[in-house]
Amino acid sequence: MQNNERLLAAIENFLAQRDLPSEPARLYAPIGYSLAEGGKRLRPMLLLLACGIFTDDTTAAMPAAAAVEVFHNFTLLHDDIMDNAALRRGKPSVHAKWGRNVAILSGDAMLIYAYRLLAETPAALLPRIMETFNDMAIGVCEGQQYDMDFEERETVAIEEYMRMIELKTSVLLGGAVTIGALIGGANDTDCRTLYRFAIELGLAFQLQDDLLDSYGDEHTLGKPIGGDILEGKKSYLMITALDRASQQERDILCTVSRDPMLSDAEKIAAVKAIYDRYDIPRLTEQQISLKFERALALLDTLSVGRERTERLRAYATSLMGRKK
Secondary structure, three states: OOOHHHHHHHHHHHHHHOOOOOOOHHHHHHHHHHHHOOOOOHHHHHHHHHHHHHOOOOHHHHHHHHHHHHHHHHHHHHHHHHHOOOEEOOEEOHHHHHOHHHHHHHHHHHHHHHHHHHOOOOHHHHHHHHHHHHHHHHHHHHHHHHHHHHHOOOOOOHHHHHHHHHHHHHHHHHHHHHHHHHHHOOOHHHHHHHHHHHHHHHHHHHHHHHHHHHHOOHHHHOOOOOHHHHOOOOOHHHHHHHHHOOHHHHHHHHHHHHOOOOOHHHHHHHHHHHHHHOOHHHHHHHHHHHHHHHHHHHHOOOOOOHHHHHHHHHHHHHHHOOOO
8 A cells, every 4th residue: 555645746747647638738737737737636536545545556546536625626717717816826827827717727737638538447437436526516607606695795604605615515525435336346335434424424524614714824825814804704713703693793703804004914903803802712622633533433334344445534634734
């Protein structure tokens, strides 16, 4: 069995060896740029680690691992356009570097490229893998739409927000581990268990993202702190604060991002002062811990020995200790 560092290197090597056409350059160069930017490679790692629970040879799962990474990066290209984000992983986003139309078309090509990679998976499993991938993909789109809808609403319930991030973040992790498990030879019960594991892990991961956006380190994150606050985004922190704040404080939370008299730093400070008053960071950390513990507990119910899940468990734990 490969250790996690070698597994990550194998993913990078596989992606680097997939030669993209050189022409038209403005179609393919942004794809290479996007994939070369690195990132955590979270989704392909989870796919291969899930596969490795049931087999020591994960070679057959590598195209599918690449497929989920390409799909994820496709969504980032289009997300950055919708969010008008100038930076991605500390560097210019594709639409900032090449323009909106190029980013849209390159993103479309990435989606097709993901399906090409998926077609290289074992033929006997392809129908089930394709069904899983498609359910995952449409779920991500539904989550993105809910996220955009929430921007236009005055109030969003915690339950609604959790469902949105389950779709936007968790289902992609769930699809990845399910595909990996299928290729590894897992039975249906274990596939369902791993899917539930990934849903809980994804929720913890996204809540941690929400927390880091307001309380992380700007240098480590590679992007300015407080982006959610400046956008007036209804993050978990914002929704939780709105539930607890006074009417005067709710007015501040709902309007400060649009106040032309305040600098960005003042807007962020005003919102975080309310967050701190109601202990919102600690409450968020509690939810992160709860969902992460649920995820790990599910691994104990798989049909294999605990030693087979240790690498996935260790990797998941490393994600919860991240600073970016």
